[in-house]
Amino acid sequence: MYEVKFNIVTPLWTGDSERKGGTVRETGIIGSLRWWYEILVRGLGGTACDPTNTLCNNDAFCDACSLFGCTGRSRKFKLEVVMPEEKKGESDDKTNVLGFMLKDGSVTLKFVPLKEIEGEEWVLLNETIKLIARYGALGGRTAQGNGVIKLVDNENHLDRLASKYNACIPAFLRPAKSFDYLQGKEFYDLRDFVSLLYVLEFDESIDMLRDSLDINSHLSVLWNRYHVLPIAPNVRRALRSSTISKDLFGGKGRGSRVFVSHGYTDEHSENTVRFRIFAFVRGKEEDRKKFCQTVESTLRDGLGEFLIRTSKGKKGISVKVEPFQTVYGEQIIANMRKGGDR
Numbered sequence: 001m002y003e004v005k006f007n008i009v010t011p012l013w014t015g016d017s018e019r020k021g022g023t024v025r026e027t028g029i030i031g032s033l034r035w036w037y038e039i040l041v042r043g044l045g046g047t048a049c050d051p052t053n054t055l056c057n058n059d060a061f062c063d064a065c066s067l068f069g070c071t072g073r074s075r076k077f078k079l080e081v082v083m084p085e086e087k088k089g090e091s092d093d094k095t096n097v098l099g100f101m102l103k104d105g106s107v108t109l110k111f112v113p114l115k116e117i118e119g120e121e122w123v124l125l126n127e128t129i130k131l132i133a134r135y136g137a138l139g140g141r142t143a144q145g146n147g148v149i150k151l152v153d154n155e156n157h158l159d160r161l162a163s164k165y166n167a168c169i170p171a172f173l174r175p176a177k178s179f180d181y182l183q184g185k186e187f188y189d190l191r192d193f194v195s196l197l198y199v200l201e202f203d204e205s206i207d208m209l210r211d212s213l214d215i216n217s218h219l220s221v222l223w224n225r226y227h228v229l230p231i232a233p234n235v236r237r238a239l240r241s242s243t244i245s246k247d248l249f250g251g252k253g254r255g256s257r258v259f260v261s262h263g264y265t266d267e268h269s270e271n272t273v274r275f276r277i278f279a280f281v282r283g284k285e286e287d288r289k290k291f292c293q294t295v296e297s298t299l300r301d302g303l304g305e306f307l308i309r310t311s312k313g314k315k316g317i318s319v320k321v322e323p324f325q326t327v328y329g330e331q332i333i334a335n336m337r338k339g340g341d342r
């Protein structure tokens with residue numbers, strides 16, 4: 001059995017459009033894990049279908065369906081979500097936008113094998129979880145702030161397995177060209193991935209100036225209770241105002257390719273939060289570099305305008321936005337191939 005323990009950093013959404021987000025549902029976690037597993041597998045040259053529109057079946061299936069199942073083929077594992085004892089999660093069902101938060105304690109995911117899981121699949125699953133925790137987000141509504149997690153135990157026995165299996169993974173994966181029904185689709189792919197970590201610094205404590213921040217009152221509970229600063233909508237508005245292609249933000253039945261977290265306090269700072277942006281920018285390396293440069297200049301020069309309420313007439317609040325870390329999917333892939341840690 002394989003266990004992963006993590007803290008919830010920004011609210012975790014595992015509901016669907018009909019359901020409330022105030023619990024952690026296994027199906028929501030599995031769906032998200034699969035989504036990231038697909039991204040990793042494609043980036044490594046393997047094959048992953050879109051499970052909502054696929055011809056995979058028990059006779060012919062992609063690398064993701066091999067582990068997660070498809071029509072006529074069951075998933076190879078059962079997932080158990082274990083909550084900390086006596087620490088019930090809090091949520092605000094009235095607003096239905098917050099997702100699930102824990103004041104203290106960690107969530108544990110237990111992966112119980114139901115069939116034999118290949119060593120390569122364990123390693124890919126472990127890499128998937130690290131990818132989510134380090135550069136992405138777990139669950140749903142991750143384009144709107146939710147899903148940042150922090151692993152509690154970074155070391156586990158699968159890390160030791162990784163050096164043994166990483167070299168075997170390319171041969172283990174099924175080449176995409178052998179699947180006709182997967183050709184010509186615009187899938188999310190780790191090769192197109194970029195993750196940007198930002199530090200947002202105010203010149204006075206956030207508690208003091210929060211009334212001046214243009215934050216939805218439904219969301220302000222997040223700061224009051226958890227010190228999560230719900231700025232994802234502001235960051236998205238700023239980015240949409242830039243020269244970044246509108247297509248990347250989704251719409252017309254297409255999902256967003258740009259994801260933005262809320263602000264979270266890593267260092268218990270009174271005037272600083274971090275947030276992350278990750279995106280899937282198709283095209284060449286230059287296109288991704290240009291995307292990162294545009295994000296940086298847009299946020300540095302313009303985020304304040306989208307964050308501070310001007311109607312209140314409070315002037316002179318200074319906002320500093322600094323990039324902290326930029327990681328490209330190709331770097332993650334290269335490091336994995338070397339068998340090293342990132």
Ligand SMILES: [Zn+2]
Pocket residue numbers: 048049050054056061062063064065070
């Ligand atoms: Zn499939």
